[in-house]
Amino acid sequence: MDPFESFDASSADELAALKKQSDEVQSRMAQMDELKSSVANAVYLRVRADYETRMRDIEERAGPLKQAARTAYATLRAELVRLEAEHEAMDLDRQEVEFRHQLGEFDVAERKRRLKVIDDKVASKSAVLEQGRKLRERFLAAVSEESELLAPAGDGAGPLTTQEVPKLVVPPAPAGDGQFVTGRMLIPEAPTGQLGAVPVAPPATRPPPMPAAGTMVLPAVKVPKTAAQALPTGVVKLARLVPQNPEAGKQTAVLGVTTTRIGSDSANEVRIGGPGVDAHHAVIEPSTAGYLLRDHGSRHGTRVNAERIKERILENEDVVQIGAARFVFRLG
Numbered sequence: 011m012d013p014f015e016s017f018d019a020s021s022a023d024e025l026a027a028l029k030k031q032s033d034e035v036q037s038r039m040a041q042m043d044e045l046k047s048s049v050a051n052a053v054y055l056r057v058r059a060d061y062e063t064r065m066r067d068i069e070e071r072a073g074p075l076k077q078a079a080r081t082a083y084a085t086l087r088a089e090l091v092r093l094e095a096e097h098e099a100m101d102l103d104r105q106e107v108e109f110r111h112q113l114g115e116f117d118v119a120e121r122k123r124r125l126k127v128i129d130d131k132v133a134s135k136s137a138v139l140e141q142g143r144k145l146r147e148r149f150l151a152a153v154s155e156e157s158e159l160l161a162p163a164g165d166g167a168g169p170l171t172t173q174e175v176p177k178l179v180v181p182p183a184p185a186g187d188g189q190f191v192t193g194r195m196l197i198p199e200a201p202t203g204q205l206g207a208v209p210v211a212p213p214a215t216r217p218p219p220m221p222a223a224g225t226m227v228l229p230a231v232k233v234p235k236t237a238a239q240a241l242p243t244g245v246v247k248l249a250r251l252v253p254q255n256p257e258a259g260k261q262t263a264v265l266g267v268t269t270t271r272i273g274s275d276s277a278n279e280v281r282i283g284g285p286g287v288d289a290h291h292a293v294i295e296p297s298t299a300g301y302l303l304r305d306h307g308s309r310h311g312t313r314v315n316a317e318r319i320k321e322r323i324l325e326n327e328d329v330v331q332i333g334a335a336r337f338v339f340r341l342g
Contacts, residue, residue, distance in 0.1 A: 012141070013089050014086075014089070014142050014145055017085075017086065019082065019149065021078035022082070022148045022149040022151075022152045024075050025152035025153070026148070028068050028071060028075065029072075029152055031068055032065065032068045032072075035061055036065070038061060039061050039065075042057060042061070076153075076159075079149060079153075080160070083146075083149050083160075086142065086146060087146070087315075090139070090316070091315045091316045091329055092329075093135060093138065093139045093142060095316055095329060096135060097132070097136075097139060098316070098331070099255075099257075099334045099336075100128055100131055100132050100135075102284070102285050102286050102333060102334045103128050103334070104128050105286075107121060107124045247341050247342055248264060248265065248266065248342065249301055249340060250263065250265065250339075250340050251270075251280065251294075251337040252337060252338045252339075252340055253335070253336075253337055254338055255334070255335065255336050257282065257284055257333065257334040257335040257336070258282060259335075263279065263280050265294055266296070267296050268296075269293050269295050269296075270293065270295075271290065271292075272291050272292045272294070272332060273288055273291035273292070273306075274287045274289050275289040275290055278290070282332060282335045283333075284334050285310075285334065286309075286332070286333035286334065287308075287310075288308040288309060290306050291305070291306060291312065291332055292312045297323075300323040300324060300325070302321060302323055302324075303323075303324050304320070305321065308332075310333065312330070312332055313330070313332075314328050314329065314330055314331075315328055315329050316329070316331070325339070326339065326340060326341045327339070
């Protein structure tokens with residue numbers, strides 16, 4: 011089914027028309043300032059007042075349209091994230107078939123058969139994906155930058171700086187059934203033989219258990235050095251990485267106040283395998299601004315919502331992809 015077949019982008023088209031008018035008025039106002047000295051001041055003020063009235067009228071008409079465009083764009087963007095993630099996963103599937111063929115696991119006939127299955131899937135998705143990208147261009151043409159179409163973050167997270175992470179004080183609680191590893195808990199959902207977010211043997215001395223959801227108070231946290239000012243004392247909510255496909259396994263990883271390592275090496279807290287995954291691929295670090303996902307210079311990269319990133323503060327419902335494994339980041 012084509013999710014874009016009856017997609018309503020009329021709000022974006024109307025907003026684009028208003029943007030064109032706004033750009034024209036602003037251009038004339040800039041030109042007017044340059045020619046100000048050539049006319050009487052009363053004339054200049056009269057014309058400027060007229061243009062300012064036009065701008066206010068355009069802004070008033072644009073308000074409801076922009077809100078409608080945000081709502082539609084959120085749906086469009088989510089669908090594009092899903093389709094682009096599927097497209098990338100199929101590309102990895104193709105690489106895997108070629109790699110297994112090189113290893114001698116598949117003969118020529120089997121390689122051809124498997125590649126045809128993948129190519130048929132790609133062909134069925136490509137036209138839909140292209141249609142979605144064209145729709146996205148119509149929305150982007152209606153604004154100066156994409157951020158105008160995105161919902162406000164809501165948490166007021168500002169620039170990040172570096173501070174030390176003191177030890178977390180958690181009131182003692184009875185040991186639960188979950189397995190604790192370096193200050194985080196893995197919640198098994200079902201046994202699986204596939205590579206995924208697998209539990210690691212607990213240390214000799216088990217730290218106090220953490221709640222499966224809620225908040226923890228941190229006096230200070232270690233976050234990137236690229237920030238302009240220090241972070242104040244704040245609260246960090248617990249979060250989870252929820253697997254979305256077989257490559258990600260079947261276990262939800264609960265993120266705590268220590269760094270969570272992700273990769274194919276068995277020492278990682280979240281262990282995944284398959285093509286496109288490095289031994290030490292990425293880490294997630296807590297901060298009062300949120301959870302920072304940082305790629306460790308991996309060969310195939312780390313993606314959030316289908317966009318390749320070096321580092322990013324994760325937001326609720328972000329889709330994290332490493333290799334073919336996909337997770338949804340959820341707060342609480």
